[in-house]
Amino acid sequence: MKKNLVTLAAALLCAAAAQAQSSVQVTGLLDAYVGSMRYAGDAERTSTVGSGGLTTSWFGFKGSEDLGGGLKANFALTGYMRMDTGEAGRFPNDPFFSRDANVGLSGSFGAVTLGRGLAPNFLPSVIANPLGDSFTFAPLILHMNVPLFNASHWQATTPSDTGWSNEIIYTTPDFSGLKANLHYQFGEVAGSNGKKNVGVNALYFNGPLTLTAFYEHDQISNPAPTTYFGTTKKDWMLGGAYDFSIVKAYLTYGEAKSDDSPIKAKTTQVGASIPLGGPGKVLASWAQTKLTDVDLKRKTFTIGYDYNLSKRTDVYAMFMNDRITDQDTGNSFGIGMRHSF
Numbered sequence: 001m002k003k004n005l006v007t008l009a010a011a012l013l014c015a016a017a018a019q020a021q022s023s024v025q026v027t028g029l030l031d032a033y034v035g036s037m038r039y040a041g042d043a044e045r046t047s048t049v050g051s052g053g054l055t056t057s058w059f060g061f062k063g064s065e066d067l068g069g070g071l072k073a074n075f076a077l078t079g080y081m082r083m084d085t086g087e088a089g090r091f092p093n094d095p096f097f098s099r100d101a102n103v104g105l106s107g108s109f110g111a112v113t114l115g116r117g118l119a120p121n122f123l124p125s126v127i128a129n130p131l132g133d134s135f136t137f138a139p140l141i142l143h144m145n146v147p148l149f150n151a152s153h154w155q156a157t158t159p160s161d162t163g164w165s166n167e168i169i170y171t172t173p174d175f176s177g178l179k180a181n182l183h184y185q186f187g188e189v190a191g192s193n194g195k196k197n198v199g200v201n202a203l204y205f206n207g208p209l210t211l212t213a214f215y216e217h218d219q220i221s222n223p224a225p226t227t228y229f230g231t232t233k234k235d236w237m238l239g240g241a242y243d244f245s246i247v248k249a250y251l252t253y254g255e256a257k258s259d260d261s262p263i264k265a266k267t268t269q270v271g272a273s274i275p276l277g278g279p280g281k282v283l284a285s286w287a288q289t290k291l292t293d294v295d296l297k298r299k300t301f302t303i304g305y306d307y308n309l310s311k312r313t314d315v316y317a318m319f320m321n322d323r324i325t326d327q328d329t330g331n332s333f334g335i336g337m338r339h340s341f
Contacts, residue, residue, distance in 0.1 A: 021066040026341070028059030032083040033136075033316075033336025040298065040324035041152030051083035053336035054134045054306070054316055056090060058099050064106075071107040076100035076117075090135075095224050098163060111171040118169075119222070120183050120199030121235060122162040124212035127203065128239025128252045130271040130283045131302060136334070137318045139287030139300035140252060140269040152327045154298065157256040157265040157289065159233035160197055161222035177206045187220045187228065195219040195228045208243035231260040237267075248273040250285070264292045280307035283318075298324045312340045 033053035038045040051057050060078025067073055078099040080090045088096050095101075095116070102115030121144065122133075131138035135146055145162055148154035164185040172180045180202045187195035201214035215236040221227050237254030250271035257264045271285035284303045291297070304318030315337045322330040 022064065024061060024063035026059075027062055028078070029055055029057060029338060029340040030059075030083055031055045031057050031336060031338045033334040035318075035332060035334025035336075037136075037332040037334070038322075038330040039142075039148055039150065039152075039332070040300075040322040040330045041148055041150040041154065041327040042330050043151065043328070049084045050136065050334070050336075051081070051085075052090075052134075053136050053318065053334050053338075054131065055338060056133060056135055057081050057083045060097070060100065062100075069107075071105060073103070074106055074111070074113075075103045093224070095165075098223050102167075104169075106171075108173065110173045111169075113167075113169040113171070115167065116163060116165045117167050117183075119158075119160065119162050119164045119197075120181065120201040120214040120216050121158050121237070123181075123203060124201050124214040124237060124239055125252070127210060128212045128237075128241060128250055129269055130248070130250050130273040130285050131304075137302045137304065137320050137332070139285050139302055139320075140267070140271075142300060142322075143267055143269075143287050143289045143298060144254075152324045154324060157235065157254075157267060159216060159218035159229075159235050159256065159258075160220060164197060164222055165224065165226060178202065178204045185220060185222075185226075188226060189220070189228050197222075208245075210241040212239040213237065229258075231258055233258045239269075246274070262293050266290045266292065276305075277307065279309075280305060296325045298322075314338050 031052050031054055034049050036045055036047050058078055058080045062076045065073045077097050079088060079097045080099055081088055100117060102113045102117050104111055104113035125140055125144060126133040129138055129140040135141055144158045145156050147156045166186045166188050168184045170182045183199045185197035189195055197218045197220045199216035204211040218233045219229055235256040237252055239252035241248055241250045252269040254267050255264055267289040269287040274282040276282050282305055286301045289298045300322045302318060302320040304316060306314055306316040308314045317335045320332045
């Protein structure tokens with residue numbers, strides 16, 4: 001009997017050790033809001049129950065396995081979804097796992113990831129503005145990433161989406177708060193084997209100071225299908241934030257240009273996050289994009305309040321004013337809720 005108990009205890013310890021060496025996590029974030037939306041150039045206002053007021057809703061699986069000697073194998077399969085309809089993706093025909101679909105290794109050398117992952121522009125722009133990755137209300141993100149299909153014909157300044165397929169990413173180790181990511185996307189376009197996307201970003205965190213930057217040299221479209229632009233598009237941005245305790249201030253500046261056009265897009269953004277009401281904060285951001293040679297400007301201002309009900313759940317209210325040269329002004333507002341798991 002005693003011998004059987006010892007054997008059972010040893011088996012349980014081995015099972016526990018094996019479990020500790022690998023893990024799989026079901027994770028995600030759900031965001032829905034009710035609002036009345038009108039962007040610059042819209043002919044009419046739209047009342048809506050929308051998805052992704054402050055963060056694009058997503059879900060999926062992430063995991064890692066300890067291979068020993070400080071080496072880990074990692075994977076991520078995560079996709080976006082629309083909370084208002086239950087449909088997969090950010091928009092029709094968006095790949096199911098358009099957020100992440102990759103495997104890789106990490107260790108003292110840093111990390112290498114293969115598959116679909118973030119583009120260089122995403123993290124620096126999200127970290128350096130107070131409304132994060134809001135594709136609905138964040139002025140910087142709207143100017144960079146969201147085209148308007150209305151009378152304004154506004155084009156996003158980011159050349160090739162916020163995620164890249166067919167990609168290799170190398171992430172450096174952390175050097176006293178500084179980390180960089182090198183991105184290379186294979187074009188995989190028949191007859192254009194030399195066409196590709198390459199880019200780099202850097203993130204620096206030191207107490208109250210945050211600094212970000214990215215550069216992209218893009219020839220391939222995303223998310224799918226990947227096709228050759230017929231030219232080369234370049235995009236860069238510098239950004240930062242400083243937490244003064246009573247207010248966290250944000251500032252970014254970036255430019256975008258295509259080799260087949262003399263027009264250059266110059267984008268400036270300033271923002272602030274102000275603690276107010278316990279676990280709540282006021283969020284404000286203003287962005288301006290000037291298009292050279294055509295005397296065209298877009299100015300967007302958003303102010304709102306975000307209140308944390310818990311570590312995983314918050315509610316928010318946002319108001320946005322959006323202006324484009326020679327277009328009807330748009331005013332939007334929304335009230336929403338986020339829940340992470």
